[in-house]
Amino acid sequence: MTEQDTAAAVDTTEVPDEDARDEADIAADYIEELLDICDLDGDIEIEERAGRVYLSVTDDGEALRVLSKPDTVTALQELTRIAVQAETGEFSRLILDVGGSRDARADELQRLVDTAVERIEGGSSSAALPPMSSYERKLVHDLVAEKGFHSESEGEGRDRHTVVTR
Helix, strand or coil: CCHHHHHHHECCCCCCCHHHHHHHHHHHHHHHHHHHHHCCEEEEEEEEEECCCEEEEECCCCCCCHHHHHHHHHHHHHHHHHHHHHCCCCCCCCEEEEEEEEHHHHHHHHHHHHHHHHHHHCCCEEEEECCCHHHHHHHHHHHHHCCCCEEEEECCHHCEEEEECC
16 A cells, blocks of 8 residues: 555544544554555544544455454554554543454444343343453443443453443
8 A cells, every 4th residue: 555545545534623633643644554564455434432533444355354353453452542642642542443343343242231131131130241341341331221221340450341230
């Protein structure tokens, strides 16, 4: 991907806040460099939602498949956050999605919540979900609340998980 191709592939039209734009531009530049190093093509879309920058890297083929594994996306997100913080001096809360992996995980979390709610409706007093990241737990809390149930995070470190109750 040439610099001209990469520049054309970045869409920043949905980022109105100046600080968010700086964060988004730095993050997009960092991801573009990584894609170039890996000799991968991808389009970067940038959004801001509720003060948080969301970067989505997509392509038309299978080129990003290796980078879209959950652990890899999490690592790339952390590296990108560090790159932004190194340049701005501010902590970054950006969310990175590669090849639709976040959407796929959100669907999986929805299924977990549905199953937990069914267990509670079937008579269980609570349903514990497996350990997950803070971002995923936040999604779960929102999904549980939408269904009219309650949830709390329990445990520490890598064992931190969500428990759903009535």
